[in-house]
Amino acid sequence: MESLSASSILYWRSSLNVAAADHSGLSLSSVRPLIFKQRKKCTGGFIRPLSLSVVSASVGSQDGSNSAVEDDKKGLFLGPQRDSSGSVVGFHLMPHSDWTICIAVNTCHYNSYDLVAADKEQVSADIEGGEKLSTRVTYNIVFVSSEAAPYSKTGGLGDVCGSLPIALAERGHRVMVVTPRYQHGGPSDKRYASATDTECRAKVFCSGGVQEVAFYHEYRSGVDWVFVDHPSYHRPGTPYGDVYGAFGDNQFRFTLLCHAACEAPLVLPLGGFTYGENCLFLANDWHAGLVPVLLAAKYRPHGVYKDARSILVIHNLAHQGVEPAATYSNLGLPPEWYGALGWVFPTWARTHALDTGEAVNVLKGAIVTSDRILTVSEGYSWEIRTPEGGYGLQELLDSRKVVVNGITNGIDETEWNPSNDENIPSHYSIEDLSGKVQCKVALQKELGLPVRPDCPLIGFIGRLDYQKGIDIILSATPELLQDDIQFVMLGSGEKQYEEWMRAAESSFKEKFRGWVGFNVPISHRITAGCDILLMPSRFEPCGLNQLYAMRYGTVPVVHATGGLRDTVQTFNPYALDGRGEGTGWAFTPLTRESMIAALRTAVATYRDHKDSWDGLVKRGMERNSSWDNAAVKYEQVFEWVFLDPPYVG
Numbered sequence: 001m002e003s004l005s006a007s008s009i010l011y012w013r014s015s016l017n018v019a020a021a022d023h024s025g026l027s028l029s030s031v032r033p034l035i036f037k038q039r040k041k042c043t044g045g046f047i048r049p050l051s052l053s054v055v056s057a058s059v060g061s062q063d064g065s066n067s068a069v070e071d072d073k074k075g076l077f078l079g080p081q082r083d084s085s086g087s088v089v090g091f092h093l094m095p096h097s098d099w100t101i102c103i104a105v106n107t108c109h110y111n112s113y114d115l116v117a118a119d120k121e122q123v124s125a126d127i128e129g130g131e132k133l134s135t136r137v138t139y140n141i142v143f144v145s146s147e148a149a150p151y152s153k154t155g156g157l158g159d160v161c162g163s164l165p166i167a168l169a170e171r172g173h174r175v176m177v178v179t180p181r182y183q184h185g186g187p188s189d190k191r192y193a194s195a196t197d198t199e200c201r202a203k204v205f206c207s208g209g210v211q212e213v214a215f216y217h218e219y220r221s222g223v224d225w226v227f228v229d230h231p232s233y234h235r236p237g238t239p240y241g242d243v244y245g246a247f248g249d250n251q252f253r254f255t256l257l258c259h260a261a262c263e264a265p266l267v268l269p270l271g272g273f274t275y276g277e278n279c280l281f282l283a284n285d286w287h288a289g290l291v292p293v294l295l296a297a298k299y300r301p302h303g304v305y306k307d308a309r310s311i312l313v314i315h316n317l318a319h320q321g322v323e324p325a326a327t328y329s330n331l332g333l334p335p336e337w338y339g340a341l342g343w344v345f346p347t348w349a350r351t352h353a354l355d356t357g358e359a360v361n362v363l364k365g366a367i368v369t370s371d372r373i374l375t376v377s378e379g380y381s382w383e384i385r386t387p388e389g390g391y392g393l394q395e396l397l398d399s400r401k402v403v404v405n406g407i408t409n410g411i412d413e414t415e416w417n418p419s420n421d422e423n424i425p426s427h428y429s430i431e432d433l434s435g436k437v438q439c440k441v442a443l444q445k446e447l448g449l450p451v452r453p454d455c456p457l458i459g460f461i462g463r464l465d466y467q468k469g470i471d472i473i474l475s476a477t478p479e480l481l482q483d484d485i486q487f488v489m490l491g492s493g494e495k496q497y498e499e500w501m502r503a504a505e506s507s508f509k510e511k512f513r514g515w516v517g518f519n520v521p522i523s524h525r526i527t528a529g530c531d532i533l534l535m536p537s538r539f540e541p542c543g544l545n546q547l548y549a550m551r552y553g554t555v556p557v558v559h560a561t562g563g564l565r566d567t568v569q570t571f572n573p574y575a576l577d578g579r580g581e582g583t584g585w586a587f588t589p590l591t592r593e594s595m596i597a598a599l600r601t602a603v604a605t606y607r608d609h610k611d612s613w614d615g616l617v618k619r620g621m622e623r624n625s626s627w628d629n630a631a632v633k634y635e636q637v638f639e640w641v642f643l644d645p646p647y648v649g
């Protein structure tokens with residue numbers, strides 16, 4: 001048995017940054033020594049921790065109470081899960097109010113050290129009148145993403161990669177986001193104006209030759225925003241395509257991104273220091289999916305990044321980066337790694353008799369080689385392991401289920417705040433909702449709809465495609481518009497749906513408006529001005545618009561799937577002694593009939609039960625969707641990922 005004091009553990013901070021935030025005036029050295037049971041000695045007797053955390057040590061309020069509300073605010077922390085003999089058999093989330101201090105330490109050979117529980121009384125005796133001790137490891141985190149708002153955004157991926165890094169940086173981590181420097185030849189190019197050329201270049205070997213990429217950099221909101229520059233990112237359109245469809249060289253463009261992202265921590269002296277090898281990569285969706293493969297296949301065999309870890313974050317499993325098998329040689333990977341990405345389409349999905357169905361699937365490679373996998377809601381982490389939600393990858397994902405977790409996205413509460421949103425004409429808050437009616441009137445005027453503050457106004461914002469259930473909206477609209485309602489849609493995507501929106505607008509002049517295009521200020525005004533937000537998504541990994549809607553007092557009516565089911569609670573007027581509970585309606589199954597029924601129930605509640613409606617609005621506005629909540633959960637997963645050895649193939 002070996003005793004270690006917290007202060008001696010702090011001394012071993014070889015590879016990670018240890019943050020000792022002391023909110024209570026309690027110094028770490030005043031914590032009683034924490035006792036560890038050593039399972040197995042590290043060869044050479046040298047112990048090098050890969051991760052360390054004092055996860056939770058707090059005392060209750062001064063009167064000794066610890067309400068559930070307080071727990072909710074403080075979030076959950078990682079704690080040891082013990083069997084009947086007291087041995088640690090795993091880890092689980094526990095409320096902050098648990099007073100136990102837990103420390104998890106890895107050694108160079110990944111043997112774990114069990115914690116002998118710290119005595120609650122001893123700990124509380126050490127805390128003199130303070131509130132809580134919060135000490136944790138901070139990490140060098142490298143986000144890799146094809147989008148990051150406000151620089152680039154075509155959907156929710158941009159929102160998340162624009163705001164989660166800031167939330168993590170605020171919690172003390174060193175965070176870099178690596179994303180392309182798109183130059184579309186329009187006003188959006190100005191978004192990169194503050195990023196300067198680092199004059200650092202990297203040579204990338206792929207597609208049969210050497211490509212040189214440049215790195216631009218901006219330090220903003222505590223985050224290093226790193227923009228990979230290459231001529232293939234300079235063209236009109238969106239990050240992925242133009243009016244003629246998806247770019248034919250997207251595999252090449254995002255291969256470059258991944259290679260560059262792996263070089264960035266090694267070569268960029270940001271703020272004078274590189275991030276170095278011991279980082280944690282967060283690879284978002286297939287565009288960043290080669291990052292974990294490169295770590296395993298290109299770097300670790302040469303002793304580089306051997307202590308780094310990678311987490312694949314799945315925002316949308318429907319897009320996997322699948323290309324013909326012959327393109328494998330373009331990826332800059334050793335030939336023997338083909339199996340990690342190799343993919344064979346089922347017979348029914350092949351296009352002609354000679355089609356062998358062989359392909360490379362970048363997302364599959366990421367699922368195989370990443371150290372952990374995260375989805376953007378808990379519900380979706382289960383759905384991706386079913387035939388309906390797995391898009392062919394369900395069995396592979398199921399085989400890795402022990403490393404799969406779901407964390408529901410947060411939202412940027414600075415950008416989406418009805419009390420100071422500069423995109424909306426009147427501001428309002430839960431205390432004074434009068435501005436919301438003014439937003440509705442202004443929206444009706446702006447869209448040329450009859451100005452009728454009493455008429456239920458339903459909104460939809462999103463990509464016009466199969467995922468978002470546009471076909472259901474299309475089939476239901478004629479019947480829906482027989483009622484006394486107004487309906488506004490904002491979106492772009494499939495041409496057939498854009499044309500249908502234009503046609504519906506001329507058929508239902510007094511009731512329907514369809515705004516074709518991608519326009520962020522209008523999306524804020526629709527969110528604020530509508531009474532109801534409709535989201536009949538066929539599948540929805542998380543969904544952000546319902547979260548924005550609730551914050552703006554707009555009641556969501558959603559299909560009960562993925563993150564929508566996790567975040568929208570169906571209204572129950574009888575709950576809580578008639579005070580009611582719920583924040584909207586989550587309907588199922590996804591049919592025209594059940595969607596119309598849910599909307600009609602919502603409209604009837606709006607018209608005839610004002611008190612119930614006000615309750616729905618206020619509960620939605622009170623809901624905590626901050627990134628802080630989610631960031632705490634991300635930190636748990638960061639700790640877990642360093643408990644296991646990295647993928648080595």
Ligand SMILES: Nc1ncnc2c1ncn2[C@@H]1O[C@H](COP(=O)(O)OP(=O)(O)O[C@H]2O[C@H](CO)[C@@H](O)[C@H](O)[C@H]2O)[C@@H](O)[C@H]1O
Nearest residue numbers: 155156157315376462491517518519520523541542543544
């Ligand atoms: N025409 C338009 N004009 C202006 N703004 C528009 C717009 N169309 C969409 N947007 C905006 O784009 C974002 C869309 O986010 P979502 O989460 O709803 O979906 P998306 O499918 O892109 O994201 C994927 O990733 C996110 C993030 O993880 C998951 O929440 C989601 O379920 C998953 O499908 C929102 O900010 C929305 O306001």
